[in-house]
Amino acid sequence: MISREKMDACLGRLGMLKRFPAQERVVIQIGKLLNELCASDEEAIAFVSRVLDEHDDWPGPAALRQIHGRVASDRGAATTPIGCDKCKQGYRRVFKVVERGTDRKEIILPEGDAVAIMRQESELQQKYRGSKTHDFYSSGFRFCECPAGKHAEHEYRRATERNEHRV
Numbered sequence: 001m002i003s004r005e006k007m008d009a010c011l012g013r014l015g016m017l018k019r020f021p022a023q024e025r026v027v028i029q030i031g032k033l034l035n036e037l038c039a040s041d042e043e044a045i046a047f048v049s050r051v052l053d054e055h056d057d058w059p060g061p062a063a064l065r066q067i068h069g070r071v072a073s074d075r076g077a078a079t080t081p082i083g084c085d086k087c088k089q090g091y092r093r094v095f096k097v098v099e100r101g102t103d104r105k106e107i108i109l110p111e112g113d114a115v116a117i118m119r120q121e122s123e124l125q126q127k128y129r130g131s132k133t134h135d136f137y138s139s140g141f142r143f144c145e146c147p148a149g150k151h152a153e154h155e156y157r158r159a160t161e162r163n164e165h166r167v
């Protein structure tokens with residue numbers, strides 16, 4: 001619920017938009033929409049700022065809903081899940097043993113906490129140190145199966161897509 005006072009302020013700020021409806025009846029409906037979209041004064045203020053950042057003209061109720069959806073998803077992204085016991089913020093260590101001169105390779109997903117993973121890493125390093133047939137790689141990552149992993153993968157894809165558009 002938005003307080004009466006902040007609602008007036010929000011509607012006043014939206015009134016700076018060109019073609020903002022002048023009829024009081026319509027403004028009341030816009031207030032209702034704001035109340036429906038925003039759960040608190042803080043949310044309403046942030047939301048109206050976003051609308052004013054993106055528009056000079058009154059964008060209409062459908063665009064308002066779209067903007068609100070983006071604000072909500074940005075807020076979701078800001079609270080990144082920290083990950084499960086197998087990963088760090090969704091990134092899971094991957095070890096790889098590659099047989100030289102072939103395309104045979106073994107993917108190892110280390111288990112356990114950070115110490116256990118380090119132990120597995122050093123054991124494998126020792127095992128393959130100086131090997132003439134196998135190379136050991138420990139710098140790989142993959143996205144975890146947990147919500148943090150899904151989130152990290154989503155963010156990664158979004159970032160790479162953005163880069164592709166930039167080129």
Ligand SMILES: [Zn+2]
Nearest residue numbers: 084087144146
């Ligand atoms: Zn995880």
